Amino acid sequence: MDPNLSNVDFRDFWQLAPATVLSVWGLVVLLADLALAGRMSAPARRRAIGWLTLAGVALALLAAAGLIQVQQLAKAETQGTPGWLSPSLAEYFSRAGGAIFLGTLSADLQTGVLNVLFIIMLGLVVWQSMAWSFTEDWGEYFALVTWATVGMMLLAASEELVTLFLTLETMTICLYLTTAFEKTRRRSAEGGLKYFVYGSVSSALFLFGLSLLYGLTGTTQFESIREVLASTGPAARGLSGNVTGATALLLMLVGFGFKIAAVPFHQWAPDAYEGAPAPVTAWIATGSKLASFVALMKVFLHALQPWSHPSNELLGPGWLGVIAIVSAVTMTYGNFAALVQRNFKRMLAYSSIANAGYMLVGVAAASVSTRGAEAAGSVLFYLVVYAFANIGAFAVAAWLVRDKKTDDIDDLNGLGMQSPLLAICILVLMLSLIGIPPFAGFFGKLYMFMEAINQQHAKAWPTLMGLVALGLMNSVVSAFYYVRVLKAMFLREPGGSRRLGLAGGSIEIPIVIGTLVAIFFGIYPGRLMSVMQGAAVSMLTTTTSTSGGFASMISAPSGTGYAPLPPAMASAPASPKSTRLDPEQAKKYADRMKKAEAQAKALASPGAQPKNAPPGEAKDALAKKAEAQQEDQ
Amino acid sequence: MVQFLFLVIAALGLLTALGTVLARNLVHAALFLVAFFFTIACQFVLLEAEFLAALQVLVYIGAVAIILMFGIMLTRNIQGDDTTIVSAAWKIPALAAGLFVFGILVFGINNAVAPAGHSPWSESNMRPSIATDAGSSKATAVRREAVNNMARTVGNELMTRYVVGFEVAGLLLTVALVGAIALAHREEAEPDARSRGEQPARRASASPQPQAAGPSLVSSGTSPPR
Amino acid sequence: MASDIPLNWFLYFAAASFSIGLVGVLVRRNAIAVLMAIEIMLNAANVNLVAFWRYRNAPPGAGPLPGVILALFVITVAAAEVAVGIGMILLCYRRWRAADVDRYDSMSG
Structure with a gap:
């Protein structure tokens, strides 16, 4: 065997089981569609292929959950392995976690949780797609939506720039294509082309920034980039002293800014959102945003964290100031532009832009933070809550388009009388999006803004404070346009020649699930929050190999090593060792984590709710897992 | 030379x-x-x-x-009618933006800060040698192998470290193939039996604007905003 | 070789091509022309990547040629992107009888 061959453990492929299932299922769907094409009408094919896709989604969910279970089992039973697991696999899973494939991907709590979330959301999107016939190429459509999910899952797992770029492109190319799939409408093709042109320009800019970063550090792996950047002197760390670094960082920010629709780069979003068929819009607004934010946080909070460099000045020479400005502009512009929209999907597009602004507040907070993982966890929490609420909202848009052929806000007139139950669900979704207390959206904003306020870093505090104040004002502004939807539903008479028909399962279920999520995590936010914080810890840590061997990188349990640069490092170059795992720090970290959780529970209990969620809830397994993870520490 | x-x-x-x-x-x-x-x-x-x-x-x-x-x-x-290039009024800021980016990049390249233990970009006048007598350090040997035997090294890397990237690239090409065909084939051309049922009615009412944009629409330039 | 090419020359070339591509994206209205300008930008990034790979010493752990592998994948992505882009441009061309980005204006706001 070639001695130069690097030594990959191919059992790592087991960790990719959900992604593999989905990629293969895309082909299955495509072939099934081919077989059925001559025999069935388009609507019948839509239903058949849709159910087939859902079967694949269920299979992938099984794979993802099974993977988590197997890992738990193998880790728990150190003395005896479960009989049905072959010894080599049992041995593999008992030490697995952290980086796989020589540090190009990660497989840990974060990827596990996100995989499950992506698959559930994909299921809702697929279900919603079965509502009406907006295209005839059903096999291609469902295959592309499924493959976009593969891109998202691997994007959220990537630990290195090559994989990051590839998966980002896979995800967005699938989304460009599905945006243009409604061939009977001009606006679909137009939205798709605009999305494509803006998106590919942005990925070219992103790539150039990435090449400069590679030139500066000589490596593509996040952990090594972090080490190299941390080892350079303090003069090189701020952006003002390092023009190339600043350029690279800004170009990469442009790339991510396009994907998450932050303001100077948002022009595609309203057109693409309005033009795309409603389920695709839902997938752009939720899945792609979630995946892009995870990638953004991995790159900026993990790899480029040494450059965040909050310093004496108000904004600082690091990227914190840039993010703060983008965030402020994004939420303000998004909210005020949403006020004047008449189209429901377009309004949601601007609201999604504004939400990207809120989330960037959390990212800014995480960058200066002494509690970076908690702040990042609150961003993840917000993303999840936002995603489920939005899938529900876009199901409403799908309903309008199916029955009325248009999707203006006025088309909702009189819905409150026509189907009161669904209208109440939509009410809950809108209230959660505004951030009214009993619902999950409120706690998402609360946690994020609390993290921003609680920062110990005195220098960056005015910036963060300003951002939080602006965010609160913007939430008030946002109430106006969400209330317009409610006003149309409850206060106006149904008008127009066309009436909304019965919603049907494919529209009801996303709405109802979105509502349940908004209510459930409004009442018990602590559980999801601790899962997300656990996920954020493993998101911001990797134990990559620098020696090339596989065993060296999985020896330490993941989920403890994240520690932002200690303040001393700002003045003196420290050895890269200090960013590695060391037990003292880990213990301190675990303590902080527990305290944070206690705080979170205290926050969650103003309504005198029981402190623990009732057992047997579906999400409980996840929460337990997170706790197990924490106890490992 | x-x-x-x-x-x-x-x-x-x-x-x-x-x-x-x-x-x-x-x-x-x-x-x-x-x-x-x-x-x-x-x-x-x-x-x-x-x-x-x-x-x-x-x-x-x-x-x-x-x-x-x-x-x-x-x-x-x-x-090349005048639609392929925008008006002069917009050309100037575009050129300025390009020059600005170029200036920033050149300035940055000249002043790039190298990580510890490396020479800055502006002083890298020679590429690291790969000659057999240039020292027998492992890094040199690896680089020599990579340069002289690039296809083989790339193959090894694609099958080990970047095996997921390789699979994803395959998926990406499949996506492009499937999607581009699905989008670009025109359904009007084929006498489509299976979609005759409910499609035409829906199609007629689905779009607020005429399906086939005639030359008149193009020459008028703008359609009314929705 | 006494007179090797300095690394900076490659970087200047890449920067210049990148800027030209950027100007092209801003100046052209025809979608295919924009696509060509994007290709120029991607190629500029590739030159950067390969130059850095050849001239800089990589820290251990990243493999022997990360820059080349990334360039390889960029070529793949570019091919996929062009195929998708042409498909979409044809789709739009059939609707509008024009391939100019700013002709497509059925939505506004």
Whole structure:
């Protein structure tokens, strides 16, 4: 065997089981569609292929959950392995976690949780797609939506720039294509082309920034980039002293800014959102945003964290100031532009832009933070809550388009009388999006803004404070346009020649699930929050190999090593060792984590709710897992 | 000698890039683009990445440029009418933005801060040697193997470290194939039996605007905002 | 070789091509021309990547040629992107009989 061959453990492929299932299922769907094409009408094919896709989604969910279970089992039973697991696999899973494939991907709590979330959301999107016939190429459509999910899952797992770029492109190319799939409408093709042109320009800019970063550090792996950047002197760390670094960082920010629709780069979003068929819009607004934010946080909070460099000045020479400005502009512009929209999907597009602004507040907070993982966890929490609420909202848009052929806000007139139950669900979704207390959206904003306020870093505090104040004002502004939807539903008479028909399962279920999520995590936010914080810890840590061997990188349990640069490092170059795992720090970290959780529970209990969620809830397994993870520490 | 060769190739490359951007006739622009791709391949050869140069020629010139040509022919927009370039009022800020970016990049390249233990970019006048007598350090040996045997090294890397990336690239190409065909094939052309049921009625009412935009719409320039 | 090419020359060339491509994206209205300008930018990034790979010493752990591998994948992505882009441009061309980005204006706001 070639001695130069690097030594990959191919059992790592087991960790990719959900992604593999989905990629293969895309082909299955495509072939099934081919077989059925001559025999069935388009609507019948839509239903058949849709159910087939859902079967694949269920299979992938099984794979993802099974993977988590197997890992738990193998880790728990150190003395005896479960009989049905072959010894080599049992041995593999008992030490697995952290980086796989020589540090190009990660497989840990974060990827596990996100995989499950992506698959559930994909299921809702697929279900919603079965509502009406907006295209005839059903096999291609469902295959592309499924493959976009593969891109998202691997994007959220990537630990290195090559994989990051590839998966980002896979995800967005699938989304460009599905945006243009409604061939009977001009606006679909137009939205798709605009999305494509803006998106590919942005990925070219992103790539150039990435090449400069590679030139500066000589490596593509996040952990090594972090080490190299941390080892350079303090003069090189701020952006003002390092023009190339600043350029690279800004170009990469442009790339991510396009994907998450932050303001100077948002022009595609309203057109693409309005033009795309409603389920695709839902997938752009939720899945792609979630995946892009995870990638953004991995790159900026993990790899480029040494450059965040909050310093004496108000904004600082690091990227914190840039993010703060983008965030402020994004939420303000998004909210005020949403006020004047008449189209429901377009309004949601601007609201999604504004939400990207809120989330960037959390990212800014995480960058200066002494509690970076908690702040990042609150961003993840917000993303999840936002995603489920939005899938529900876009199901409403799908309903309008199916029955009325248009999707203006006025088309909702009189819905409150026509189907009161669904209208109440939509009410809950809108209230959660505004951030009214009993619902999950409120706690998402609360946690994020609390993290921003609680920062110990005195220098960056005015910036963060300003951002939080602006965010609160913007939430008030946002109430106006969400209330317009409610006003149309409850206060106006149904008008127009066309009436909304019965919603049907494919529209009801996303709405109802979105509502349940908004209510459930409004009442018990602590559980999801601790899962997300656990996920954020493993998101911001990797134990990559620098020696090339596989065993060296999985020896330490993941989920403890994240520690932002200690303040001393700002003045003196420290050895890269200090960013590695060391037990003292880990213990301190675990303590902080527990305290944070206690705080979170205290926050969650103003309504005198029981402190623990009732057992047997579906999400409980996840929460337990997170706790197990924490106890490992 | 090598420097002179580089200067010639770089000059040609920049000229062809300018030609691509400024040529009114799109076919000319595409031909300039082919020349540009070729100069990039030459740059790769100068950088001792011959394998990549071969791929550049095969994929970019052999496939990408041809697809672009097909696109140009099918949209029949070969005559460089004034729609292909924007008005002069917008040209100036665009040029300014380009010059600005270029200035920033050049300044940054000259002043790039190197990580500890490396020389800055502006002092890297020589590439690290790969000669057999240049020292027997492991890094040199690895680099020598990579340069002399690039196809083999790339293959090894694609099958080990970047195996997921490799699979994803395959998926990406499948996506492009499936999606582009699904989008570009015209359903009007085939007498479509299976969609005769409910489709026509829906289609008629589905779009608030006429399906086939006649020349009148194009010449009037704008359709009323919705 | 006494007179090797300095690394900076490659970087200047890449920066210049990148800027030209950027100007092209801003100046052209025809979607295919924009696509060509994007290709120029991607190629500029590739030159950067390969130059850095050849001239800089990589820290251990990243493999022997990360820059080349990334360039390889960029070529793949570019091919996929062009195929998708041409498909979409044809789709739009059939609707509008024009391939100019700013002709497509059925939505506004």
